[in-house]
Structure formats: structure tokens, C-alpha cells
Amino acid sequence: MYRIWIVEDDPNLALLLRDCLEKYSLAARCANDFEEIMAQFHQYEPHLVLMDVNLPSHDGYYWCRQIRKVSTCPIIFISGRSGDMDQVMALEYGADDYMTKPFHHELVIAKVRSQLRRVYGEYAGEARERVVEESGLALYLERLELKWKGRTVTLARKEADLLELLLLRYPLVVTREALLYKLWDDQQFVDENTLNVNIARVRRKLQEIEVEGGIETVRGSGYKLVLLKPDKLGEHA
Structure with a gap:
């Protein structure tokens, strides 16, 4: 609805x-x-x-x-x-x-x-829509929607920008500096905690659609997106 x-x-x-x-x-x-x-x-x-x-x-x-x-x-x-x-x-x-x-x-x-x-809806012009997809996780940038196995969640613009970079670099680590620049251009005027807040929001959105894995913090480096297949869930328990 x-x-x-x-x-x-x-x-x-x-x-x-x-x-x-x-x-x-x-x-x-x-x-x-x-x-x-x-x-x-x-x-x-x-x-x-x-x-x-x-x-x-x-x-x-x-x-x-x-x-x-x-x-x-x-x-x-x-x-x-x-x-x-x-x-x-x-x-x-x-x-x-x-x-x-x-x-x-x-x-x-x-x-x-x-x-x-x-x-x-029907006039959304899907042929021109930008979609970033990895391992079944699809990010629709114009709609600001994230889809996974038939489930959909709506994103805020900053959340979509953050996920776009993580998906494009998957499975590599994305530095905090790169994320700050992607989201705010001029990172020197951004409170460090602002990125943490947005990461937390995206993690909740991934949980809402039951994504196996999520955003992993790589201490001293940044973050990476982890998408687990069902047969590998036990290895990360």
C-alpha cells in the first residue's frame, strides 16, 4: 500500500x-x-x-x-x-x-x-530505470526500492546511494572515506557519526527483507556487503 x-x-x-x-x-x-x-x-x-x-x-x-x-x-x-x-x-x-x-x-x-x-507503476519507464543487482539483491535507484526474493523495502535517497556503492564494489571493502564522499561530496563538514547512523538504517532495511548476510564492518578499513547463500549460512553462524 x-x-x-x-x-x-x-x-x-x-x-x-x-x-x-x-x-x-x-x-x-x-x-x-x-x-x-x-x-x-x-x-x-x-x-x-x-x-x-x-x-x-x-x-x-x-x-x-x-x-x-x-x-x-x-x-x-x-x-x-x-x-x-x-x-x-x-x-x-x-x-x-x-x-x-x-x-x-x-x-x-x-x-x-x-x-x-x-x-x-505502469508509467514508470522501467526500460530507462537504473538497477544495480548482485546475487539476487536488486536496487532500483529511481524508485528507491530494494528487492530480495520477492520482498521489497523502500529506501531514503542516502540509503540508496550507500547501497549502490556497496553493491558496485561487491564483494570488496569500501572505505569510510569513499562512502562519505559518495553521500556528501565534502566529507570534512560531515559528523563521523552521520555515516554510522546511515549504515544502521540500511542494516535494518536489509533485515526487513530478510537478506542473508548484511553489511559487515571491517575494522580500520570500512564496510563490505555480505550476501550469503542458504547453504553457506551455517559457516557464518
């Missing part, structure tokens, strides 16, 4: 949108702390975001830019601002669509479904 995240500070409208989405068999959750938008985004990992422009603290344009640093999931703006420049700014900052209030709920559902089909 696709997960839709509603970032709207009008509680009545947010609940109406949630109920409407759930009526059409879409999972939906409303943001509840507008100071911790990115923490909630990582926790929920939505397939699509409905984003208001006028929000407490930072506006929707700001949060759109932050989400685009870690994810390519569709973002649809819902706003009372109807000016052309507002819509231009939303698209320039990475949004996929823009709707002005008031709007019919049927139109919201139609636009949400359209974006989901475009990115994840």
Missing part, C-alpha cells in the same frame, strides 16, 4: 485529506511537528508528499528542497496561493505538481494516483 504524507498545518484540512486518501485504499499520515519535518519524513518514508506552502517556522519551499536532498518521491503542493510565481517556485524547488485551494477531493486523488503511476 502506498504511503502518502500530508504536511498541512490546518488540522481540519489535514484530517479531511487523510480520510479521503484512506477511502481510496491509500495509507496516509499527517505531520504533527513542524519543527521536525525531516525526522518525520525519514521515519514514515512516504511514497508521495502533499505539502502546504504556508507552514510554521519554514515554508513548504524550504522543506521541499530538504526532501529533494534525500529523496525523489513525488511532491504535490496544496496552497491558497494562486499566483504564477508561486507555482513556478514550487516546480523550481523540485515539486511535481501544484494545486490551489479550495479543490475537489476527487482531483486530489486523481493527481496523487497519476504521480504514483508515473513513478512506481
Whole structure:
């Protein structure tokens, strides 16, 4: 079931949108702390975001830019601002669509479904999709999905970038420096613990789809991906 995240500070409208989405068999959750938008985004990992422009603290344009640093999931703006420049700014900052209030709920559902089909469904353009695969573990970089033996888990952008490098170098060790550069370009401004946090997140994602093996820490060097075949599991017990 696709997960839709509603970032709207009008509680009545947010609940109406949630109920409407759930009526059409879409999972939906409303943001509840507008100071911790990115923490909630990582926790929920939505397939699509409905984003208001006028929000407490930072506006929707700001949060759109932050989400685009870690994810390519569709973002649809819902706003009372109807000016052309507002819509231009939303698209320039990475949004996929823009709707002005008031709007019919049927139109919201139609636009949400359209974006989901475009990115994840029948219009996703799989022929052009980048896929990195090793020993049955497949990473779909445009969809931000990881598949293993019929199981699928959704990744954040940084998690996908990290796994991409580990898969491309498999079964070799990837240094911490190489991972830091891949994820943040300029590693001197990144807290060392940030990489540890992302490694831990990816390990949990691998466990979710029951990958045999996982990410192994090579002390003093870095990390490597270990993919075990069923007949070799006993050797690593």
C-alpha cells in the first residue's frame, strides 16, 4: 500500500485529506511537528508528499528542497496561493505538481494516483530505470526500492546511494572515506557519526527483507556487503 504524507498545518484540512486518501485504499499520515519535518519524513518514508506552502517556522519551499536532498518521491503542493510565481517556485524547488485551494477531493486523488503511476507503476519507464543487482539483491535507484526474493523495502535517497556503492564494489571493502564522499561530496563538514547512523538504517532495511548476510564492518578499513547463500549460512553462524 502506498504511503502518502500530508504536511498541512490546518488540522481540519489535514484530517479531511487523510480520510479521503484512506477511502481510496491509500495509507496516509499527517505531520504533527513542524519543527521536525525531516525526522518525520525519514521515519514514515512516504511514497508521495502533499505539502502546504504556508507552514510554521519554514515554508513548504524550504522543506521541499530538504526532501529533494534525500529523496525523489513525488511532491504535490496544496496552497491558497494562486499566483504564477508561486507555482513556478514550487516546480523550481523540485515539486511535481501544484494545486490551489479550495479543490475537489476527487482531483486530489486523481493527481496523487497519476504521480504514483508515473513513478512506481505502469508509467514508470522501467526500460530507462537504473538497477544495480548482485546475487539476487536488486536496487532500483529511481524508485528507491530494494528487492530480495520477492520482498521489497523502500529506501531514503542516502540509503540508496550507500547501497549502490556497496553493491558496485561487491564483494570488496569500501572505505569510510569513499562512502562519505559518495553521500556528501565534502566529507570534512560531515559528523563521523552521520555515516554510522546511515549504515544502521540500511542494516535494518536489509533485515526487513530478510537478506542473508548484511553489511559487515571491517575494522580500520570500512564496510563490505555480505550476501550469503542458504547453504553457506551455517559457516557464518
